[in-house]
Amino acid sequence: MPPRPGLSKAELEIARIVWELKDAGVRQVFEALPAGRDIDFTTVQTYLRRLEEKGYLNVRLEGRNRMYSPKVRPQTVIRETVGEMVDLLFGGETMPLMKHLVEERRFSSADIDQLRQLLDRLEGDRT
Amino acid sequence: MPPRPGLSKAELEIARIVWELKDAGVRQVFEALPAGRDIDFTTVQTYLRRLEEKGYLNVRLEGRNRMYSPKVRPQTVIRETVGEMVDLLFGGETMPLMKHLVEERRFSSADIDQLRQLLDRLEGDRT
DNA sequence: TTGACTCAATTACAAATGTAATAGTATAGT
DNA sequence: ACTATACTATTACATTTGTAATTGAGTCAA
Numbered sequence: 629m630p631p632r633p634g635l636s637k638a639e640l641e642i643a644r645i646v647w648e649l650k651d652a653g654v655r656q657v658f659e660a661l662p663a664g665r666d667i668d669f670t671t672v673q674t675y676l677r678r679l680e681e682k683g684y685l686n687v688r689l690e691g692r693n694r695m696y697s698p699k700v701r702p703q704t705v706i707r708e709t710v711g712e713m714v715d716l717l718f719g720g721e722t723m724p725l726m727k728h729l730v731e732e733r734r735f736s737s738a739d740i741d742q743l744r745q746l747l748d749r750l751e752g753d754r755t
Numbered sequence: 756m757p758p759r760p761g762l763s764k765a766e767l768e769i770a771r772i773v774w775e776l777k778d779a780g781v782r783q784v785f786e787a788l789p790a791g792r793d794i795d796f797t798t799v800q801t802y803l804r805r806l807e808e809k810g811y812l813n814v815r816l817e818g819r820n821r822m823y824s825p826k827v828r829p830q831t832v833i834r835e836t837v838g839e840m841v842d843l844l845f846g847g848e849t850m851p852l853m854k855h856l857v858e859e860r861r862f863s864s865a866d867i868d869q870l871r872q873l874l875d876r877l878e879g880d881r882t
Numbered sequence: 883t884t885g886a887c888t889c890a891a892t893t894a895c896a897a898a899t900g901t902a903a904t905a906g907t908a909t910a911g912t
Numbered sequence: 913a914c915t916a917t918a919c920t921a922t923t924a925c926a927t928t929t930g931t932a933a934t935t936g937a938g939t940c941a942a
Binding site for chain 2: 637640641644703705706707709710712713714716717719722723725726727728729730731732733734735737739740742743744746747750751
């Protein structure tokens with residue numbers, strides 16, 4: 629169903645940086661890596677190239693340099709990735725994942741309130 | 756942090772079947788595959804072997820046959836897998852994922868109610 | 883006892899992934 | 913013009929993953 633090959637972990641990590649920067653060359657992406665993420669400049673290059681090959685990024689030549697920008701929206705990638713995980717871990721059902729998250733991950737009271745509001749809005753929209 | 760190598764998609768698929776069957780030989784796992792999942796018997800064998808090598812399954816000889824059973828609880832695998840995905844997609848924050856799920860995946864009114872109850876309980880327990 | 887089966891064990895192998903070295907080319911400073 | 917810089921492009925390579933063929937050994941039916 630996804631018209632593109634899936635992203636690997638490392639690719640996803642790099643894609644996120646490009647989403648954030650909107651438009652960036654290898655160097656910028658490289659420098660935007662979180663401190664402590666020890667990875668070679670040329671490795672970042674490879675990931676960016678693969679992201680482009682897979683259809684996730686646009687490339688444009690800025691002089692001699694390649695500038696990368698998002699082609700597929702984060703939301704789309706998120707939807708596909710989460711969907712796949714729900715299939716794999718929960719046989720395609722979302723509720724068990726929700727349950728897991730609510731029970732296993734820590735939420736603040738503010739978070740809980742926010743979630744309640746989300747639910748209210750959701751129900752409102754549907755009715 | 757995870758003391759075991761991660762699971763690949765195919766391995767996860769097979770692991771889920773073993774969790775369900777509790778204790779099963781290759782043949783049983785093979786037969787428990789969803790109709791339409793076209794995969795060779797020996798491939799299932801390979802996955803089971805790898806799952807054992809990676810420390811996710813126990814093996815025991817039943818006569819001449821290997822019987823596999825879960826060694827790591829589903830909950831643990833789920834926690835690790837979801838955690839990794841949250842890191843990768845949302846920089847470690849759970850709320851954006853919750854938001855995504857609520858907004859992008861379809862929930863029935865019953866689901867929504869159930870979620871509310873979960874939240875109530877959560878808040879109750881904490882207070 | 884000889885196939886037909888059923889399993890397990892071994893081996894295979896291409897594609898994907900994580901990671902990088904190397905080589906080539908333009909650019910900017912001296 | 914020459915060299916250090918900064919990029920790009922090409923190539924590499926081990927590991928993991930998806931998938932299976934092959935080989936060997938025990939078992940059952942005829």
